[in-house]
Amino acid sequence: MKKIYLIGFRGTSFQALEYKAELALIRAGHVGFAFENDPQFMLGFHPTPEAIEAVGGEAAAIEWLKENEPLDGALQADRPIFVRAHELHLNGARTEVWQVTLELPDDEYERVRTLALQWYTEKIVFTYAFPERGQPPLPDRDNCATFPRRLTLPLPETTGQLTRYIEALERAGTRWKLEGN
Amino acid sequence: MMPVNTLPVDKQLLKSMELKLSDLAALWRGNKASPQADTIVRQYHAVLRCMIELGSHEPLDTDAELPNRLMPAEYLDLFR
Numbered sequence: 001m002k003k004i005y006l007i008g009f010r011g012t013s014f015q016a017l018e019y020k021a022e023l024a025l026i027r028a029g030h031v032g033f034a035f036e037n038d039p040q041f042m043l044g045f046h047p048t049p050e051a052i053e054a055v056g057g058e059a060a061a062i063e064w065l066k067e068n069e070p071l072d073g074a075l076q077a078d079r080p081i082f083v084r085a086h087e088l089h090l091n092g093a094r095t096e097v098w099q100v101t102l103e104l105p106d107d108e109y110e111r112v113r114t115l116a117l118q119w120y121t122e123k124i125v126f127t128y129a130f131p132e133r134g135q136p137p138l139p140d141r142d143n144c145a146t147f148p149r150r151l152t153l154p155l156p157e158t159t160g161q162l163t164r165y166i167e168a169l170e171r172a173g174t175r176w177k178l179e180g181n
Numbered sequence: 182m183m184p185v186n187t188l189p190v191d192k193q194l195l196k197s198m199e200l201k202l203s204d205l206a207a208l209w210r211g212n213k214a215s216p217q218a219d220t221i222v223r224q225y226h227a228v229l230r231c232m233i234e235l236g237s238h239e240p241l242d243t244d245a246e247l248p249n250r251l252m253p254a255e256y257l258d259l260f261r
Binding site for chain 2: 010011012013014015016017027028029062063065066067068094130131132133134135143159161162163164167
């Protein structure tokens, strides 16, 4: 068996003025994942820089997503985001980073890892949108929290709503360690 | 300016209300073009105003907010 880590934190929000200089993912909150053989390499799904620019920048993109409009998204290398969230938490922000460990058979682990690295390397675009309720499920849109389902990974919380998802990580997981596991 | 709340804050109740707001925001996104949308916004405002009155001055998660144009002024004013 080999391990995959689902890792996430609550954002500081876009309302709190003291964090307005931080990157959008720090303010919005984020979820990513990493593999046992290289846990320092952390992937996360979020809108591409081009998609954000096309709607007018980070603040405009957040309002766009809150209006239930989609953006192009892709897997990106996000370790600096999680390191920054950890640093901010040590200074009092609510961005404590949590992780849940999944154990997969070796062949399944290799299949998931190969697919994720291919999507990252080839910058494959998927539809990014905030979670919605009350309609038939839309299988072709994800946020950072639900994206691992595309790799057939089980989710600790299925709505993808970060308030619920990070609470589930806290309940079922452990504190993420900067230096690794 | 809102008067300072000197009563004990029920954190468990506030957490439940925060989760409800997250659900309502997701529900609004899934129904924004339907006749239900106005009702969802009214319920969202009622819960959020209640949270503020009960002593919550923390910002919500971004995906638990409605677009700023629909957020109550009492909430946005907390952070100005």
